[in-house]
Amino acid sequence: MKIAILGGGHGAYAAAADLSEAGHEVRLWRRDAAALEPVIRAGAITLKDASGTREIPLALATPDIADALRGAELIVVPTPAIAQHDIALEMAPHLADGQVVFLPPGTFGSFVMARTVAQAGSHADVAWAETGTLPYLARKHGEREVNLTIRAVRLPTGVYPARKAAEAIAVIRKAYPSVHGCGDALSGALMNAGPVIHPPLMVMNAAPLQHFERWDIHNEGTQRAVRDVTDRLDQERIAVREAFGQGAPHYPLADHYNNDRWMYGDAHKQLVKSGDWRENIDLYAHRYVTEDTELGLAFLASAARYAGVDAPIAHGLLAIVGGFLGRDLRLGERTFETLGLAELTPAQLTQRLHDGE
Incomplete structure (x- = not known):
């Protein structure tokens, strides 16, 4: 091909x-x-x-x-x-x-x-x-x-x-x-893993990321408190999927850490072992912020607002990153509101996604 x-x-x-x-x-x-x-x-x-x-x-x-x-x-x-x-x-x-x-x-x-x-x-x-x-x-x-x-x-x-x-x-x-x-x-x-795994890692590792020349967010940076926040953020993602009528499998991110049922299979240990993710991450320019938070997490939060799903972790992380970036990330370019989808009824949204514009 x-x-x-x-x-x-x-x-x-x-x-x-x-x-x-x-x-x-x-x-x-x-x-x-x-x-x-x-x-x-x-x-x-x-x-x-x-x-x-x-x-x-x-x-x-x-x-x-x-x-x-x-x-x-x-x-x-x-x-x-x-x-x-x-x-x-x-x-x-x-x-x-x-x-x-x-x-x-x-x-x-x-x-x-x-x-x-x-x-x-x-x-x-x-x-x-x-x-x-x-x-x-x-x-x-x-x-x-x-x-x-x-x-x-x-x-x-x-x-x-x-x-x-x-x-x-x-x-x-x-x-x-x-x-x-x-x-x-x-x-x-809403299957996108980046807006779930990376914003908590950026926020909860902000000090070491700015202090050390290189830091492995997936090794030293993934401790119990970080995992707990990530799991709860992922529960919000799954709740949003269910609110839109999207069925399982939802590929919960916990499977990435705990077993071989995630998208990469049993990958976390191999990721850490490779050493390729011990790197310098600029909190103001890295794609984990510019892509996964400013766009991806903002999109997830806006989908939660549209669907009426309570998503305090998503909105809280978005507010913190907005705090160090100096702008309100709820108003980003890739949200239901900015894309003109918030004004659609659920039936109209479904039709738009099926038929196209």
């Missing part, structure tokens, strides 16, 4: 190498041509995982998005949500009927990017899908080298518009057999 990978981060390089090795024709696009040059020059990415280190050739690495998208059946966009608007504008003139765009994860980006593309003048009949996490726990170790710690074994995925769910899931499963449908885009967005 012809697959376009859009992005230059850990997830994009992991996806490009992994899917190329699986036999797909992969085109990797990155806006930063200079940063992509080592991959263009080598024609390959160095992949490291439990099987060892090897060179994985790519069909194409290019800073020209038209070349990457041309003829692609599946478009994978494993980028932070803060990049989705700009990428949608770049994609818009080059999308074609029948393509499937997969956002792992999406932060409701399937809805937002579809709207952006349409407003940019594209009439392409495209399906947009999003899941709860990246298909990989991965970190880049060099300008064209990526270390893949673990692959996801379960990827619950929602589709926008939901009327195209069956065909979209069938296409994505050619690349990621671990994908399974979980309903519409809202259901997919």
Whole structure:
């Protein structure tokens, strides 16, 4: 299958190498041509995982998005949500009927990017899908080298518009057999683990993150009190899903720590053992704040408001992060209110998610 990978981060390089090795024709696009040059020059990415280190050739690495998208059946966009608007504008003139765009994860980006593309003048009949996490726990170790710690074994995925769910899931499963449908885009967005796991880690590790040059939030930073807050925040997420009529499995985050039933299987020990997450995190600029809190947690809190679910942990964490950022995160760009969804009745919202705008 012809697959376009859009992005230059850990997830994009992991996806490009992994899917190329699986036999797909992969085109990797990155806006930063200079940063992509080592991959263009080598024609390959160095992949490291439990099987060892090897060179994985790519069909194409290019800073020209038209070349990457041309003829692609599946478009994978494993980028932070803060990049989705700009990428949608770049994609818009080059999308074609029948393509499937997969956002792992999406932060409701399937809805937002579809709207952006349409407003940019594209009439392409495209399906947009999003899941709860990246298909990989991965970190880049060099300008064209990526270390893949673990692959996801379960990827619950929602589709926008939901009327195209069956065909979209069938296409994505050619690349990621671990994908399974979980309903519409809202259901997919409320599977997102980032806004549950990362905001408590940022807030409750704020002092050591600013004091030490490097700090492992998943090792020393994940103590009993942090876990308790995370579990309660996740209970709020699940309550919101249930209020919208979304059924199990909800993939409770406790399974990430306690057993092998979560999206990555039994991954937490491997994540800590890798040492790749002992890093410097800027509380004012890191994606755990700019993506998972400002966008993702704000979206979850707004969904709770719409559904009438009491979510004190979500709103409390949002208020604290807003306190050190100096702005009210309840008014963010990715909330029900800002997106114009708060004014819809539940029946109208369901129809909008099923049919599209």
